[in-house]
Amino acid sequence: MKAALDLLRDLGVQxxxxxxxxxRFVLRTGRHPTADEVLAHVRRTCPTASRATVYNTLNLLVDRGLLRVQVLRGGRAVYDANTERHHHFIDERTGAIHDVPWHAVTVGGTAALDDFEVRDYQVVMRGRKRKH
Amino acid sequence: MKAALDLLRDLGVQxxxxxxxxxRFVLRTGRHPTADEVLAHVRRTCPTASRATVYNTLNLLVDRGLLRVQVLRGGRAVYDANTERHHHFIDERTGAIHDVPWHAVTVGGTAALDDFEVRDYQVVMRGRKRKH
DNA sequence: CATGCACCTAGACTATGTCTAAAATCGGAT
DNA sequence: ATCCGATTTTAGACATAGTCTAGGTGCATG
Structure with missing residues (x-):
């Protein structure tokens, strides 16, 4: 993973x-933080950071394709640094969201739908994460 | 479809x-209305109906299993009278949500996931609805 | 130093949803 | 019919997520 500094420069962004x-936070974490979680973390090193700036930056990264946003956890937007196609598993107990690799699940029939031209899809699963 | 009156009585609800x-509205419509759409419709026959009552009633029907709630349309909750298992297709242009029959799409591999015990899942598709 | 530009901040604002206190209504007992 | 306690409804306050705006800061350039 490139340094956040270089990634931003590559985007032509100051x-x-x-x-x-x-x-740094949102691209490295494997979790799926909400905007407020990002804000809280950013304030640890940058205490005056404002909500607006965090939202602006997150939206910027989404626009530039480095980040995905999904409305998952009870109607809140979560940001996902994994921009490859993948599915999601939501733990019923904790609310945690986990990525499921694209090829771990097979989906068939979307191309055969008469009424719909499917351009993208994902499987959203719910249940319990197994302990090992 | 039974009359709304009888359905409510069956639930032991006044x-x-x-x-x-x-x-009447939410159980009969094939659409996926938001709470505000339900409120607007209810006020046509019951002009003093309050937001709280609509939410209370919707949540009641969800608790009793007559209705499903999903957070789909840009983070807003939509209510779905179709409580059978089914998938969803979201039209990118209009935002309209369409039900996709359970057997129109096949999903495999969810049982073989090592880390997750999948209890429920659905495929969320996006694209364009075909005109006929 | 003055100007302009990009950026940041605080807070106002909007929207969705929940909660509360008080008023209205219901059902049963008399 | 009337009273009473319980349920329901209402209006509005509140909570939260997210957007927008006005103003301020700092930096580069002339």
Whole structure:
């Protein structure tokens, strides 16, 4: 994983401390943080960071394709650094969201739907994460 | 489809005019209305109906299993009278949500996931509805 | 130093949904 | 019919997520 600094530069975006802090956190974590979780984390190194800046930066990264946004956890938007196609598993107990690799699940029949031209899809699963 | 009045009685719930109006609309429409759409419709016959009552009644029907709630359309909850298992197709242009019959799409591999015990799942598709 | 530009901040604003206190209504007992 | 307690409804306050705006800061350039 490239440094957040370089990633921002590659986008032609000024690498301000606020943007670096957002990018560092959200692109490295394997979790699926909400905007407020990002804000809370960014404030640890950048205490005056505002809500608007965090949202602006997240939306910027989404626009540029480095990040995906999904409305999953009870109607809140979560940001997902995994931009490859994948499915999602939501733990009923904890609310945690886990990525499921694309090829772990097979889906058939979407091309045969008469009424719908399917351009994208994903499987959203719910249940319990197994302990090992 | 039974009358809304009888459905409410079967649930052991007092069939007030407000509840009947909510149930009639939401259980009969094939669309996937948001709470505000339900409220707007209910007010046509029951102009003083309040937001709280609509939410209370919708949540009641969800608890009793007559209705499903999904967070789909841009983070808003939509209510779905189709409580059978089915998938969803979201039209990118209009935002309209369409039901896709369970057997129109096949999903495999969910049982073989090592880390997750999948209790329920659905395929969420996006694209364009075909015109006929 | 003055100007302009990109950025950031605080807070106002909107929208969805929940909660509360008080008013209205219901059903049963008299 | 009337009273009473329980349920329901209402209006509005509140909570939360997210967007927008006005103003301020800092930096580069002339």
């Amino acid at each position: 690498p301000t401390p606020q943007r670096i802090a957002v990018a | 069939p007030t005019p407000q509840r009947i109006a909510v149930a």
